[in-house]
Amino acid sequence: MTSGPQRLPGVAPESPAGLVRFNTSKDSEALAALYEVCASAAWGSKLLAQRPYATVEALFDASDAAMAELSAEDLAEAMAGHPPIGRPKPGDPTSSREQSGMAGAPEELKAEMLELNLAYQERFGHVFLLCATGRTGEQMRDAVRERIGNPPGQEREIVRTELGKINRIRLTRLVAEGA
Structure with missing residues (x-):
């Protein structure tokens, strides 16, 4: 007879409880959780298909790889899940927390x-997307001022990078102890 938590093959014994929970949850529950991280169905499906994750870093690596592979349509779908800076979705603690700066x-800003x-x-043709966590209102304003003159292709890749940063922050919260 064994005691203690159940271990998944290939999962590090020191994996956070939240990662174990994510790895062992039903596909529908895991997919719903991933959708809260990123609104791209393609991104979520790719991460779901690679479970279980041995470490949080492996989950991050899979997220980064899936983000890099998103088509323009998938990227648009991901961006559509983000409210404009300064106008978080009412009742959405995630966007409010991320845009707290x-x-x-001031009203002028x-x-x-x-x-x-x-x-x-x-x-x-889409919202300005920035990993706003930890940034002041002035820093967010300066970022949009700086990026508004970018060529569309360059801006799309900057958005892809910013989405990757946001996804990592949200995945960290997803798999944190006690999540």
């Missing part, structure tokens, strides 16, 4: 950010 920003968001969206 805009929460206490919020108004400028709205104008910049609209100009960016008109130019590129």
Whole structure:
């Protein structure tokens, strides 16, 4: 008779409880959790297909690889899951937390950010996407100012990189102890 937690083959014994939970959850539950991380069905399907993950770093590597392989349509689907900077989805603690640097920003900055968001969206056809965690409102404004002049192809790759950063932060929360 054995005691203690059940171990999955190929999964490190020191894996966080949240990673073990993610690895052993039903496909439908894991896919729903992945959709909360990234709204791309292709990205979520790729990560789901590679379970179980031995380590959090292996999950991150799989996320990065899946992000790199997203088509333009898949990338658009992922971006559609993000609200504009300065306007988090009502009732969504994730977008509110990630954009907290805009929460206490002066009204002038919020108004400028709205104008910049609209100009960016008109130019590129999607929301301005930035890994906003830990950034001030001024840093977010400066980033959109800097990027609005980029060529579309360059901007698409910057967005892909920013989505990858956001995904890592969200995956960390997903597999954290006690998650």
